[in-house]
Amino acid sequence: MVSRMILAVAVFVNITLAASSFSHPAFFMKFDLLDSLAKNGIEGEAMPSYHPADGNEDWQLEMSETITYLSGWQQGANPMTYAIRAAYLWQNGEQYHYDAGEDPPLCWAPGPAVEEGEAPSEGEFPEGEGESAEGEGELPVEGEGPTETILLPGDVPLELVRIPAGSFQMGSPETERSRDSAEGPVHTVTINYDFYLGKYEVTQEQWLAVMGVWPGTAPSSADGIGDIYPAYNISWNDAQAFIAALNTHIMTTGQGPATVRLPSEAEWEYACRAGTQTRFYFGDSLSVDDACSDDGVRSQYMWYCGNNSPKGSKPVGEKLPNAFGLHDMSGNVYEWCEDDWHGSYSGAPSNGSAWLDTPRGAYRVERGGFWQHNAQYCRSALRFSLSPNNRSGIFGFRLAR
Numbered sequence: 180m181v182s183r184m185i186l187a188v189a190v191f192v193n194i195t196l197a198a199s200s201f202s203h204p205a206f207f208m209k210f211d212l213l214d215s216l217a218k219n220g221i222e223g224e225a226m227p228s229y230h231p232a233d234g235n236e237d238w239q240l241e242m243s244e245t246i247t248y249l250s251g252w253q254q255g256a257n258p259m260t261y262a263i264r265a266a267y268l269w270q271n272g273e274q275y276h277y278d279a280g281e282d283p284p285l286c287w288a289p290g291p292a293v294e295e296g297e298a299p300s301e302g303e304f305p306e307g308e309g310e311s312a313e314g315e316g317e318l319p320v321e322g323e324g325p326t327e328t329i330l331l332p333g334d335v336p337l338e339l340v341r342i343p344a345g346s347f348q349m350g351s352p353e354t355e356r357s358r359d360s361a362e363g364p365v366h367t368v369t370i371n372y373d374f375y376l377g378k379y380e381v382t383q384e385q386w387l388a389v390m391g392v393w394p395g396t397a398p399s400s401a402d403g404i405g406d407i408y409p410a411y412n413i414s415w416n417d418a419q420a421f422i423a424a425l426n427t428h429i430m431t432t433g434q435g436p437a438t439v440r441l442p443s444e445a446e447w448e449y450a451c452r453a454g455t456q457t458r459f460y461f462g463d464s465l466s467v468d469d470a471c472s473d474d475g476v477r478s479q480y481m482w483y484c485g486n487n488s489p490k491g492s493k494p495v496g497e498k499l500p501n502a503f504g505l506h507d508m509s510g511n512v513y514e515w516c517e518d519d520w521h522g523s524y525s526g527a528p529s530n531g532s533a534w535l536d537t538p539r540g541a542y543r544v545e546r547g548g549f550w551q552h553n554a555q556y557c558r559s560a561l562r563f564s565l566s567p568n569n570r571s572g573i574f575g576f577r578l579a580r
């Protein structure tokens with residue numbers, strides 16, 4: 180993976196080259212990036228709290244947001260001063276904050292997102308819900324959060340649920356029945372931004388709407404086939420191709436920032452647990468064995484070996500959701516995460532970001548178990564590693580944004 184610094188230099192060189200084509204004399208001077216940053220405001224215009232490139236308003240500029248915004252600038256749609264600031268913020272850290280007190284206005288500076296007295300008003304949060312990190316450590320409110328729907332080609336909807344910021348204990352304690360050593364050590368992860376996660380696994384209809392064809396073996400009746408069945412035989416690389424195609428579609432149809440991606444492993448487990456620290460999001464389920472037995476609760480929440488007849492994946496959303504309103508996080512098909520595989524959480528990031536090696540590792544992470552697995556492999560903490568090229572009838576994915 181190209182490092183942030185190399186890309187930032189490339190972005191800056193690109194800005195410099197493109198700027199030299201402007202007719203205004205000021206653009207002919209050799210750019211001093213830091214000097215130009217001091218004047219990133221536009222005279223006479225009120226500054227928005229969030230940088231305009233920060234489409235999901237999470238106080239971070241992801242690479243995709245930055246690149247999208249810079250592309251817009253090169254096409255004349257976005258102000259150059261803002262574009263430079265976007266590149267600078269992205270290069271200089273994962274968070275920025277708004278500082279209205281500077282003169283000349285240095286409105287977006289690298290650093291923690293919300294400082295005392297600088298917090299944006301509640302109405303500036305997406306959809307006006309105003310849920311922020313202040314509820315950290317608390318159980319989420321029961322029931323479904325706000326959703327957003329992306330219209331895929333052919334107006335096929337893809338629904339995402341907003342996951343509120345918060346903290347949780349990632350992994351499983353050594354005392355958890357059936358746990359695996361790769362699920363430790365348990366560590367605190369604080370996700371200080373809201374994000375969206377697919378309400379369901381990406382379906383076969385959704386895959387075909389975006390990609391038109393199957394990357395390898397098409398779904399069959401042997402493993403479940405139909406519009407609302409999950410897409411499978413999907414490698415991690417295939418999922419990335421889908422994401423790139425969908426982001427292009429999002430851009431060309433004006434459906435907000437092109438920030439669809441795979442969830443990080445931490446985001447996935449946080450969303451799966453939905454405020455629980457039990458073995459499953461529906462409880463510990465300890466009254467029966469961890470193979471295919473059913474205590475009457477498991478089968479209401481997940482497709483696993485206890486209810487997989489007839490064999491194969493099942494239509495998404497038929498089982499009860501967790502407290503965030505997400506279906507099939509446990510069971511049905513395994514779900515790819517962005518992260519490289521690490522056999523232990525020692526050294527894992529604690530801010531919800533994906534754990535990536537440079538260069539990228541040989542294996543990625545899959546989560547949640549699948550329709551023929553024993554119950555123990557559908558636990559919230561269970562992790563699985565797989566080559567990013569591997570296509571199999573048990574591997575699908577779910578989108579984050």
Ligand SMILES: [Ca+2]
Pocket residue numbers: 233234235236237238239240241244
């Ligand atoms: Ca962002």
Ligand SMILES: [Ca+2]
Pocket residue numbers: 380507508509510511512513514547548
């Ligand atoms: Ca699943």
